[in-house]
Amino acid sequence: MIEAGQAKKIINEESKLLNRENKYEKVYILDSLNRVLAEDIYSLDNLPPFDKSAMDGYAIRSLDTQNKENIILKVKSLIKAGDSCEEPLKEDEAYKIMTGAMLPRGADAVIQIERVKVESDNLYICEEVKKDNNIIKLGEEILKGDVPLKKGTLIRPPEIGLLASLGYEFINVYKAPTVGIVITGDELIDIKSEIEKGKIRNSNEYSLKALIKNSNAEVFSVGIVKDDRTALKEKILLAFEKSDIVITSGGASVGDYDFVKDILREIEADIKFTCVAIKPGKPTSFAVYNSKLFFALPGNPSALINTFEEFVKPAIRSMSGIFKNESDEFQVVLKNDFKAKEGREKYIFVKIEKEDGVYYAYNSGSQCSNHLRAMCNSNGVIIIPKNIGSVRAGEVINGKFIFR
Amino acid sequence: MIEAGQAKKIINEESKLLNRENKYEKVYILDSLNRVLAEDIYSLDNLPPFDKSAMDGYAIRSLDTQNKENIILKVKSLIKAGDSCEEPLKEDEAYKIMTGAMLPRGADAVIQIERVKVESDNLYICEEVKKDNNIIKLGEEILKGDVPLKKGTLIRPPEIGLLASLGYEFINVYKAPTVGIVITGDELIDIKSEIEKGKIRNSNEYSLKALIKNSNAEVFSVGIVKDDRTALKEKILLAFEKSDIVITSGGASVGDYDFVKDILREIEADIKFTCVAIKPGKPTSFAVYNSKLFFALPGNPSALINTFEEFVKPAIRSMSGIFKNESDEFQVVLKNDFKAKEGREKYIFVKIEKEDGVYYAYNSGSQCSNHLRAMCNSNGVIIIPKNIGSVRAGEVINGKFIFR
Incomplete structure (x- = not known):
């Protein structure tokens, strides 16, 4: 069993090593x-492609306003945004000019409309205007x-x-990586089905598709595969063929019908780890096969989502070209006691609320990895370090918001 | 000119008042x-629909392990996940059971596979097992x-x-609201065009479409409208017909060719404000017309984006049914001096970096509202209050991350 931090480091190294240089595509601007x-x-x-006015006002020669008692300029005509004025500005002349309009040749300043007086075509200015005043310069x-x-x-x-x-x-x-998903479990029935004895609905495929969609990656699903070693191997190989990352859900524990690790050994995948000191999510494996990444995630719904967010999402991001250094974590003051055992890093889903600039964490219900209800009631998570057990109200530990 | 906070309050009140009760649609689960x-x-x-095993192990009657010296149970057969076992468990019997499998009738506990010894069909247990041990109860x-x-x-x-x-x-x-966009300006040419004298490319339509897409709303664009009052009125009315929110970009200043406010008065829209003490973004108007929201946003590219994020995005969110109370702001220590004038709330785009748990803000270039380059270099913004001017390195003010 390796530590969660170490697992993340290994995944990060492998994701970065994958050569994505030739994996690009030309897309329409809004699709980018x-x-x-x-x-x-x-x-x-x-940019801008010409000197332009930053204001509605008058385009002038700054020289015409300097060291003068009475400044009266002759207003020639109006330059609107989009106009191209061919006639240059001469001494003691001005053009009325709108915001964004191109400056006429000869002009080197704009005086705002609010600072002048105009009578017929006479422009009265009572201040010295500096060169480049109210001008956005070509190439600025x-x-x-x-x-x-x-x-x-x-x-x-x-x-x-x-x-x-x-x-x-x-x-x-x-190119966004394609994530292949393989759902295992004889107990799974389609979400449209009525519940039968011993069966539950296939929720993990939908959670995974939602998580992958929110990570801006593509999905290739082979659907539910029965707990049959030959069928499972075939589907995992198909997923590898069609995807950059393969995820299995369930079948990763130590039971007699948990074939995933056997298959990885059989196809000679480079297995990096098979168990992580994280709760929920201990039975998480990671391997590399044919320059593609493989994650065997737990079948328990909240363990599946937690391990996806902690391990798979960063891999998708870095394979998409997104590298993020800063951590999302911040300090949270506990409003309740939280029971936990030492030995693993514990992710406890909570409600985080900010009061007077301080973040507080409130209990949001049973944390059984089989349940999604607590996670549904939560907007954040607190992370109890491996070597710490239960924590009490008032203590300060690290937390972060989830699904943002 | 009203304060930015007051503007947000007014928009929030109006967005909440809009009756969205009958504006829903039935969608496929993954599209939700x-x-x-x-x-x-x-x-x-x-949920779960039956008592099930939380572990790989043996389903037993807890009574059979209590107050006994040597516990030897008879293993009957195996129950896998998905199986439905019809034969009830009798005294001193056990079923081997896999994680997630349905408990047989009569069983009330599971002992983990790691804690027992099995020889042929004899199961040896050397501890007392409590009722409900390793069982996920029906309806839990x-x-x-x-x-x-x-x-x-x-x-x-x-x-x-x-x-x-x-x-x-x-x-x-x-239903996600539809946002109608009307781009004004005679200076605008299509993004495919070569630059001509006095013209610039129509970037605002693309920025707006991207902002709307990231807000999970629908877009209806009438494209570029020339600075012609009749044409503009017609297009604004068309946008109102097709959308829940209408945005114009440009044409909202005080120039001779800024017709938007005149048109709003003409159609008797309820104009709430026409100018906000925010930088960039002062020439921002907000009105209500036929129970629809109207925003006249500035034409300067970074002012447009800033006012969309601060004023339009919260309206889209609340019209989509998303109400957010907590503020995204946090305290940031300045690493550089930032020049600013009193009188408006100033949004300065910066690089925010976290070092040892403290957020620091670094200058990311010229803040001219005509430029997008500083915003492109930024991951955050610092907000200098209205009554404060320049701020200096080492000072602490509020900031937040952008586009998250």
Whole structure:
């Protein structure tokens, strides 16, 4: 049994080693949202592409306002945003100009509409205006040839805006990994079925599909496989063929009908660990086969979700090109006692509430790994370290929000 | 000009008032992910539907192990998960049983496989086993008739798992609001176009679509509308017809060609405010028309994104049935000086890094509202209150992560 932290390190090393360099695809700009850039983005233009006015006002020559008693300029005409003014501004002239409009040649400043007086076509200014006043300069944001977005950048709404302003309609992003799922258990029936004796509904396939969808990965499901070694091996190999990551749910304990580890040995997968000091989620295995990742997750519903979030999700993220260093954890003050045993890192699902800037954790019900109800009542988790048992109200330990 | 906090309160009141009761739709279970339940979920079954074994071991009668010197039970046969055992357990008998399997009638405890010795069909036990040991009881998680998930619940992966185990294949969820977008500006050209004199590419439509997609709402775009009052009015009315929320981008300042407010007055919309003490984002208007929400957002790219996140996104969330009380803000220690003027609440986009449990904010470049580059370099924002100007390295102010 290895420690949870050590398990995460091993998974992280293996995920990073997988060569994703040639795994990219060209997608439409809006489909690139929440994906990762697989190319450096060069700018073929200056942004903005011209000196423009930051205000509604008058485009002038700053010189015409300097060291003068009475400044009266002649207003020529109006330049709206989108107009291209061909006639240059001459001495003691002004153009009325709208926000975002291109400055006429010769102008080097804009004075705001609120600071002047206009009578017929005479513009009265009673202050010295500095060069570049209220002007957004050509290339101020980005110069032609710049690389404003680098390979590896996560594409969020502002990146979408920037790509659009640079004229990129299609973009190379890393392919999301496909996660193959294999659900084991003779006790499982379809969710549409009435409950029969000894059977329960196949909820894990749906939880997994939801978790994978929220991780922005693709899913390939072989569905429920009966507890039959030959059938299971065949389906696991099929999942490996079609996916980058394979997950089995159930069949990973030590029972007579838990074949997963035998099959991994038979196909000579490189088994990294078969048991983790985490609760819920001890019977979690991890292996590498044909440069693909394999996770055998527990069949208990909340253990399955917990191990997915802790072990599989970071692997999907790093295979998608997303590397996150900072931890989501913060300190939480316990509002209740929580019973626990030493020996494993314990994830206890709780309600976290913030009061006056302090996070408090409240009990959200029985933590049996067979149940989902407590997790459904929770927005967070507290993590009791391996070498600590029960904790009491008032103590401070690490926690984090879940499913965010 | 109203304060940012006051603006948020007004928007929140109006969003809550909109009657969404009859705005729900029945969707397939996996399509309900990240949506909100529009019905109470009743359980038609007990979960688990039978007493089951929590371990691989032997199903026994606890009585047979109590007050005895030598306990030797007769092993009858094996019950696997999914089996239904018809023959009841009699005195001094045991069934081998797998995790998740249904207990035979007569059995009231399971002893783990690791704690017994078996020779041919004799089971040797050297301890007293308590009633209910290693048994997950019928209905322990949920009883028939219970309401484990209430109307208004956000559906996350564990809720999906619970719905599946209860046999819900289709679920009523609140309809996501449709957001209509109207982009104004004669200076805008399509993102596929080469830059011409005076023109810039239409990036705001793409930013908005990305922001709306990340808010799990639907989008209806009328595209770019020229700065023409008649055309603009027609398109705004079309957007109202097709959407629950209408957003215009640009045309909301005080210039001669900023028609949005005139049109709102003309159609007798209930204008709530036309200017907010926020930077970037001052020229933001909010109105209610025909029980629909209207936001006139600034045309400057980063002001647009900032006001969407602060004002529109919470409205979309509450119209989708998601109510969030806790604030995302936390205290951040400044690593650089940040120049700012009093008078508005200032959102400055920064890099937030956590070091030894403390959040630090680093300058990420020019904050010109015309630029997206600083926002692209940022993972967070610091918020300088209205009545404070510049802040200096070492000071502590509120901040939060962005686009999470």
